[in-house]
Amino acid sequence: MKYNHKKVEQKWQKIWEEKGVFHASEDTSKEKFYALIEFPYPSGQGLHVGHPRPYTALDTVARKRRLQGYNVLYPIGWDAFGLPTENYAIKNHIHPEIVTNKNIERFKKQIQSLGISFDWSREINTTDPNYYKWTQWIFIQLFKHGLAYKKEMNVNWCTSCKCVLANEEVVNGVCERCGSEVVHKVKSQWMLKITEYADRLINDLDLVEYPDRVKAQQKNWIGRSTGAEVDFTTTTGDVLTIYTTRADTLYGATYMVIAPEHPLIDKWADRLTNMDEIRKYQASAARKSDFERTEVAKEKTGVMLKGVRAVNPVNNKEIPIFISDYVLVSYGTGAIMAVPAHDTRDWEFAKKFDLPIIEVVKGGNVQEEAFTDCASGIMVNSGMLDGLTVDDAKKKIIDWLTAEGKGHAKVNYKLRDWVFSRQRYWGEPIPIVHCEKCGYVPIDESELPLKLPKVESYEPTDNGESPLAKMTDWIETVCPHCGGKAIRETDTMPQWAGSSWYYLRYMDPHNNKELASKDALKYWSPVDWYNGGMEHTTLHLLYSRFWHKFLYDIGIVPTPEPYAKRTSHGMILGENGEKMSKSRGNVVNPDEIVEEYGADTMRLYEMFIGDFEKAAPWSQASIKGCRRFVERFWNLQSVLIDGDKIRPELESQFNKAIKKVGEDIENIKFNTAIATLMALINDISNVKSINKEELRVFSILLNPFAPHVTEEIYEICGLGSGIIAEQSWPEYDESKCVDDSVEIVVQVNGKIKAKLNIPVYAQKDYVLELAKADENVKKAVGNMTVIKEIFVPKKLINIVVKP
């Protein structure tokens, strides 16, 4: 009996679509379950087999939850603004909107052929004005609350995209997307004050269930550190404020370092006797790209400021001031006190410039190397701090500085505000105008959406302006505030804008009065389970948590966190173990797999391939095992017998399988859930028949993974009115999960000597007696003395002997 997957899969996909069986219902009396995958960017390449892994995984969960009676929302949409589409449009002289729609059509067809139970009635598209109206609306709210501001600043500029990048988009000094060189440019940019939420973004990680590696990475990125700001006076009378986490080592500060860009340098220009040298150093530091600046094992460089010295507030000693590019202007105050005895960088610098190294914490040999691992040490050479522990010294010195008005405790973050402007066409227009008189003014909310105008050329410009800047009739407008002449903002929003709130729109996607109704938000929030890639941990995931918290603060959303639970899938690699890519020529197209083996086989293999959270190489040969499994299941109909109860000979196997499959799906252990079902079909083969009840239960357990073939079997074998129609996930009986008899291992000194088949309830004495009667055991024990007998019920017995 050959299984015709094409016929069966098309049949059921049509039925599901016509009946709308996967549409989330409005019945709010039912318990809800909101499953979410990161909506795809519809690229021109179409899907490869890596894309469906997360879709299939959450589809399995969603389908199981539906069978358990939940009202499930499992939506999909398109994150369609972005550069690849725009670049393609430029190259081929087609409007990006047309390219986008074409790509979406292709993606949609591919995804639908896999039988994923998405609710297509809620499909959204970030480039649809009815959608980005609300992206713009949120931006206006951010602006009104002072969280969006425009600032002249040093930004990352991608030389190939001709566009600024957020810090999060720069990886190892190159553009995250295209790998081109990133240089610095001073530009006036829209910024979002994500730093205002830094603490809450860390603390509220306690409210959510994310993998530890995700939490750790976000915390790392935000980079909170506690320390103190200390004011050093200088011989000019100006105060030089530094930031340190080691205020306890203040007596060991033998010099200061300020960033080459530090503003005090210009102020001191008249008094500095080596200004030429300083200017030269500043210029060379400015020329360096991020890539050069982060090169490892770099030798320390710097220039001493001649003519100005600083005064250490604890002992009034004068110390020299240097400029060096190892101090960053963007972190802390852009200035440090250098304690060479207890900081590796300061130590290297001090050695190079022959500066004094004063030990202030006992325990190391500070002339040989910096003693940094000194948290448990005792203070020396430190006046009032002598004899204290490092921790106590920190407290005491900060109290003293505070009392003297020379410093105070301070928390710093590595996180920077989010650079939010892009000088490109294919993005949401920023709904702000600039008026000579009133400054930056948001357009009236009644005028949203502010649509992207049709332009002749989307070509990015070399002068760093958006293509929109050439549209004079669009740019020139009136100020909503004073009615005078005003100019529109021509930069657009970054790709991350639309994806920062899309999960909210799914809750009520057709609402044209609000981004979503209060009722919908209240019922569906938060997302119960969100799966996505690790690469978005410090980008999309962090950004959307920030937007959500803001929306929570202004009373729009009912929960402080958007996603209750986050999981992350591993990549599917090419057959050669490398990342799948066109240039490596190892891309596998899911269409071919679906054509040859069917969607059910494809889905099973995607889930069976390995640990869901880890990367796994694709194997064209291994898919066959899943196809064979589907066929073995299909052929069960040929050994079908009557019966409305699971037979005793299969009872424990079935109960165990119901338990295991259910638990494994919830614990993202899809591979072992499928292995369990494969083992169960082996057990059924040994019995040589299956009755109707057994087949019914088996079909339901397999349904979340292989939804087409299971519905077909259910129908043609007359097992009921339909798996999705009936919505009944089987229950298991814990007492029936155990076998009557169990194999017990008999060890002598930890080595296996025999195996006994005994009743589960057997007691130690009985089992021991049986074990000792075994020939092999007798031989191993010989005439040695038994010193210990260990009995683990249902597992083993270990006889410990000594000569």
Add this chain to the structure above:
RNA sequence: GCCGGUGUGUCGGAAUUGGCAGACGAGACAGACUCAAAAUCUGUUAUCCGCAAGGGUGUGUGGGUUCGAGUCCCACCACCGGCACCA
């Protein structure tokens, strides 16, 4: 340097609280069916010694705890991911 993770047959990968290492699948080998091949079905498949019964060795390396360690502890090695002159 800091943070997180991984290391198990030929390959993908399994192993609740420490308790039969290698489930399940692939591949390979042998057999059945076939004129033949494919498909399917059955069996074998960590490794070494042995005709066999049986025994030795095995989860990156070296130690340790324990009756018993893939799992716990200590010290390493290799690889992957993130951050990185963050004071």
